[in-house]
């Protein structure tokens with residue numbers, strides 16, 4: 001909204017702020033008062049210049065562009081459309097990333113010169129810390145649409161501007177960036193905020209359709225004619241009925257918060273079963289269906305399914321014969337893997353590959369560092385397949401003492417050995433009959449047992465210890481390892497014949513530092529923790545801390561991240577919902593407060609948030625590696641920091657890193673810390 005307070009009131013409020021450090025209430029909008037106070041606290045002076053670190057290098061800009069391909073791709077056409085609407089009004093249309101760095105601008109040539117003078121150009125930071133109150137920075141800080149007009153800007157040099165900005169959110173509610181229109185304040189119009197907010201909604205809807213293409217999408221509106229308009233709600237539902245994504249309207253229509261995503265089933269919020277929705281859609285794909293909210297209100301819904309993800313007659317555009325994908329299979333097919341999908345392309349490629357062999361007699365080998373989620377992936381694979389109602393039996397081959405592993409795996413008959421249970425034991429392999437056997441850390445299995453396991457897999461039967469007869473077994477086999485098994489076979493530590501038997505299909509899960517969906521993962525973990533710790537929904541991480549977490553190399557991967565967030569949630573005071581530095585334990589603080597070397601670029605393939613740590617803390621005791629060093633070096637530095645923070649206590653350091661003591665010893669054996 002264009003401000004209604006007169007210029008005089010604005011001047012008096014600013015004077016009061018400078019003299020007393022706060023704005024008198026009622027003089028200016030609360031949101032503006034908060035933003036001015038933040039600007040003052042950042043050390044800015046109204047008549048002064050922006051902070052020295054207000055412009056990123058071209059390398060940093062390139063990295064930000066590389067990290068946001070989907071946001072850019074979906075924003076560009078909308079920005080072009082927006083630009084056509086404001087073409088002759090001396091304005092620029094701007095897209096900024098989630099830290100306020102300008103990624104793309106489209107400007108009226110008459111205004112571009114002026115805009116460039118105040119750095120409304122790619123690479124400039126419009127974070128409040130750098131430029132004080134401004135629409136981009138304030139929309140980021142408040143996570144809501146904002147219009148800042150003329151003298152409301154904190155820095156006087158920006159007071160010739162009028163700017164309207166709106167956040168762009170992901171399908172899971174994570175802040176992705178800011179869309180803004182900035183122009184000469186004399187041409188300011190109250191409608192600009194509505195225009196920019198609508199354009200941001202258009203981008204969000206395109207992004208949602210893209211990231212949730214494997215899911216069933218419900219397009220919702222109170223009028224059937226409203227479906228397909230920018231005012232529609234969109235809700236993404238997994239194959240087994242969980243609401244996994246939504247736009248803001250969709251959340252509001254169903255009375256949900258972003259924290260509910262992934263934690264609430266569709267039938268809890270709409271009086272309908274997913275099967276019924278699908279069967280209506282199969283019969284009349286173009287016709288919206290009327291649904292009731294629990295309170296009785298009516299909502300119209302139309303389903304959208306992607307032909308590639310939902311082949312068969314249910315997809316309106318699918319041309320496959322019904323026989324290739326029976327109708328019943330569509331309505332019952334659960335996709336537990338899709339529920340774990342938070343948008344990383346490498347993870348998704350691994351899941352897509354694995355999905356194709358579910359239900360087939362092909363053993364899957366999951367490779368990846370400790371804590372990347374191999375077991376969770378295996379469980380989801382099991383839950384997605386035809387054996388999902390039978391047991392999933394997980395065994396950590398590295399955790400069972402060598403002298404017990406044979407009996408534990410193959411079972412034993414009564415009195416087979418001293419100390420054996422009187423009634424004998426069927427063993428894990430037989431317990432998995434009909435279901436899935438998950439052998440974790442398969443690389444740690446002793447050589448002698450590898451031979452016996454190979455025989456079981458070849459003969460599909462198991463002979464318990466002390467028994468004379470073999471018992472038939474039938475299970476799907478999924479193995480996992482943190483080491484390169486092929487290398488272990490070359491070194492004679494792992495049997496080659498077993499390697500080929502368990503490796504029908506290998507999938508490699510990316511390390512957390514290599515993933516591009518850090519914010520979405522944090523959101524997912526927080527939603528789970530909110531349920532686990534009975535916290536109110538909507539816990540989030542302060543942007544600065546989030547940026548710092550995103551830049552940390554996470555040697556313990558998701559396990560470590562989950563553990564840090566769990567502790568932080570537990571430290572939240574009543575009524576607090578923002579996780580910040582005060583909610584971290586000291587060892588984590590120490591590790592995170594080690595800033596990257598100035599201008600340091602991450603190693604190839606690493607996910608980074610360039611310039612994420614503008615306020616450098618005291619210099620590190622153990623410096624992180626600088627530009628060009630490998631991921632191993634980053635991980636090694638994090639281990640060194642953790643050990644230093646724990647005064648050499650390996651158990652404590654392992655806990656902080658979120659890895660087992662065994663794994664830490666193994667890492668230290670390979671790469672000792674001085």
Ligand SMILES: Nc1ncnc2c1ncn2[C@@H]1O[C@H](COP(=O)(O)OP(=O)(O)OP(=O)(O)O)[C@@H](O)[C@H]1O
Nearest residue numbers: 340369370371372373374375376377482558559562
């Ligand atoms: N997609 C995910 N969403 C939420 N939490 C996850 C996800 N993946 C992993 N985690 C968290 O990370 C922890 C470790 O996951 P998991 O045990 O599957 O990893 P792993 O790779 O099998 O580890 P290890 O190699 O040490 O056995 C889990 O307990 C869970 O807290």
